[in-house]
Amino acid sequence: MVRDRPLTTHALVAAMLATAMSLPVAHPAEAAPAICQNPSDPGQVNTETPWHQRWLAPQRVWPFSTGAGVRVAVIDSGTDSSHPQLAGRVDTGFDALSGAPGGDVDCVSHGTAVASIIAAGRQDGVGFHGLAPDVTIVPIRVSERNANDAQGAGGETVTGLVFAQAIRRAVDDGADVINMSVTLYYPDQDVRDAIRYAAEKDVVLVAAAGNEHQDGVRPDPVPYPAAYDGVIGVGAIDQNGTRLRQSQIGSYVDIVAPGGAVVAATRLAGHQAWDGTSFAAPMVSATAALIRSAEPGLSAAEVARRLLATADPARGDASRGYGSGVLNPYRAVTERLTSAKPVAQPPLPEVPHDAAAQARAQRWEVFGRLGLWIGLALAMVAVGVAVLAALLPRGRRTRWRPTRPSAPPPPGPELDEPEAAFFRVPNSMQRG
Template sequence: MVRDRPLTALALVAAVLTGALVTPAPPAVHAAPGYCQSPSDPGEVNTETPWHQRWLAPQRVWPFSTGAGVRVAVIDSGTDGSHPQLTGRVTTGFDPLHGTFRGDVDCVSHGTAVASIIAARQRNGVGFHGLAPDATIVPIRVSERIAGEVDGEEVSATVFAQAIRQAVDDGADVINLSVTLYRQDPEVEAAVRYAVERDVVLVAAVGNQHREEGPDPVPYPAAYDGVIGVGAVDATGTRIAKSQVGPYVDIVAPGGAVVAATHVSGHAVYEGTSFATPMVSATAALIRSAEPRLSAKEVTRRLLATADPVPGNADQGYGRGVVNPYRAVTERLTSAAPVAQPPLPEVRYDAAAQERADRWAWFGRVALWIGLALAVLAAGVAALAALLPRGRRTRWRPTRPSAPPPAGSEIDEPEEIFFQVPTSMTRD
C-alpha cells in the first residue's frame, strides 16, 4: 500500500555510502550435495517468446534504459547465479537461514524465476529474457521452499525483517518481496520503515489466497505504508482467480502462465502474484537507471500514473492498472499548474476566396444535374435497346392507323350469302 513518507538527508547519505562500499561478488556456485532438502529439477529451454514479453515489449524501452547501475534485492528462496542467463548478474547476497553470504544458491527455483524476470540476459535460441537485463540482482535467501504459496513454508518474521535490513545495507535501490506474511509483525514493519526512510523502492506481492466469499486475508508487507502491492493478470488482462483483492493492491502485472528460469538451467511456466511482482520491480529499476535523481516516492508515482487501463477497477483487485515499462520510463510527470494556451487567431474574411468557393459550388450543382439527366437518358436508351430485339422476334412492325372515310360517303354493305338446298333432300 503506497503512502507518502518523509525522506531525510541523512537517509540519502547512508544509502549512497552503503551502495558505494559493496564489492563485486565472486562467481556463483550451485548448491553442494545435501545442501537442499528437496531440490526441484531443472526445466527445459524455452525457445518461444512468452506472452508477457510480447505484451510489455521491453525492447522498446531499452534505447532509454536497461537497468544498468541499479541493484535489485530479491528476498526469496535464493537465486541460482550459475544459470546461463544470470551469470554475471547476481551477487553472492546473503542467507540469514544459515548465517552465510551465499544467497546465490536456490533449491526450488522460485527465487531464480523471480530474479530472471528482472535481469535474465538474452541468449540465441532462447525466447525468454528479463525486462531490465543490465540490472544487478542481490539475492537474500529466506526459505528453502516456495514462499508465499498456500502449501509453502512460511518464512519467519524475524528472518524476513533481517533480510529487508540486509538488502538496504547492501545498497539495494529496489527490493522485490515475492514473500507474503498474513499477520502483522512489529519487526517487519520497522524493517519496511527502515527501507522507506532510506529511499528504497519496495515492491511486494499481494498474495494468492483470494476468497469467493468474505474478505481476503491481509498480506504483509504489501499492506504496509510505502510498499507497492502487486496483483496478477493473465494474457487477456483479467485478474487471475487467486490474486487477492483489497486496498493494498496498487498495480497489476502479468502473472498468469508466465515463463521464467529454473535453477541450474532451463525454464518453466509459473503463475501467481509472486511472478507479477518482479515485472514491477524491473520497471522500477528501469526508471531509476534512466533518472537516478528521482526519489523512491517519485518512482512509485510514475509507475502508478503510467499504468494501462484494465477491464476492472481498484475494488476488483486491479489497482491503477497494468504496469507499462515503456510509458513509465519515457513519460514525464509534473506537479505544476496547467498552462493555458493562447486563443486561436480569427480567420480574416477573403472576398475573392469566397467568390471562388461560391462559383465552384454552382459548378458542382450544375454538374450534378447534368449527370442526373445523362443517367436518365442512358437508362432510357438501354431499355429501348433491350425491347427492340424482342419485338422483331414476335414479327411486330410499327404501322400507322388508316384515315376514317369522309362524311356522306356510301359504305358498301356486305353481300348476303344464300345457300340453296337441293330438291332431292326436301320432305313431303
C-alpha cells in the same frame, strides 16, 4: 586396539566437557553456507519466447534503459548465481537464516525464478530472458521453502523477525529496489518498522499481493508487506489479461502484471512455468529498476507514481483486483509526468477576409447547382430516347394497331400423317 570400558558419571561429564571445549565455536558470521539436500534437477531449457515477454516487449525499452547501475534485492529462497543466465549478475548477498553471507544459494528455485524474471541475460537458443538484464541482484535468503506452498497464517515460509532483518540488510547493502515475493498474513511490527526504514532510505518497495483469493466465500486475508503504506502491491493476470483466479482482491493491489504460466529459470540451468503473484511482482521491480537507471534523480515515490500512472487499462476495475491497471514498461520509462498547471497557449490568428475568394466560391456554388440540374435533365432525355428506341420497331411491325393474342384452335381428334395430308389445304386455295 583399546577395549571399551563403562564410564562413571563423573568420567562421562568430564569427557563431554573436554569434547565441547575441543570443538570450534560457530559464530554467526562464520556459519557454514547453505547446502541443498534435494536432488539436482536442471530442468528443461525453454527455447520459445514466453507470452509475458511478447506482452511486455522489453526490447522496446532497452534503447532507453537496461537497468545498468541499479541494485535490486530479492528477498526470497536465495538465488542460484551459477545459472548460465544469472552468472555475473548476482552478488553474494546474505543468508538471513544463518546470519552469514551466502544468499546466492537456492534449494527450491523460487528465488532463482524471481531473480531471473528481473535480470536473466539473453542466451543463444533460449527464448526466455529478463526485463532488466543489466541490473545487479542482491539475494537475501529467508526461507528454504517455496513461497507458493504457504497456505494462510499457519503456513508461513518466514518469520516476521527474519523478514524484517532481511529488509534492513537489503537497504544497508545498497538496494535501490526491493522485491518481496514472500507474503505474511499477519501484521508484524518489526516488518512495519523495516518497511519504514527502507522508505526513509528512498528504496522502491514491491511486494506480491498474495495467492489466497477466497472466491467470495469470505474476504481475502490481508497480505503483508503489500498492505503497508509505501509498498507497491502487485496482482497477477493470465495471457488473456484476466486476473489470475488465486490473485487476491483488495485495496492493497496497486497494479497487475503477468503471473499465469510465466516462464522463469530454475536452479542450476533449466526453466519452468510458474503461477502466482510472486512472479508478477518481479516484473514491476524490473520496471522500477529500468526507471531508476534512466532517471536516477527520481525519488522512490516518484517512481511508484510513474508505474501506476502509465499502466494500461485492465479488463476489470480496481475493486476486482486490477489496481491501476496492467504494467507497461515502455510507457513507464518513456513517458514523463508533471504536476504543473496547463500552460496557456496564444490564441489562434484570425483568418483574413478575402472578398474575391468568397465571390469565386459563391460562383462555383451556383455553377454546381446548375450543373446538377442540367445533369438530371440530360438523364431524363436519355431515358426517353431509350424507351422510344425500344417501341418504334414494334409499332412499325403492327402498323400502330392494337394487337390481341390469337385464340388457340379448338381441340379435335388427332390425325395420322396420311389423313392430315388429305385435309391439308393447298397454298393456292388459302386466302390472302
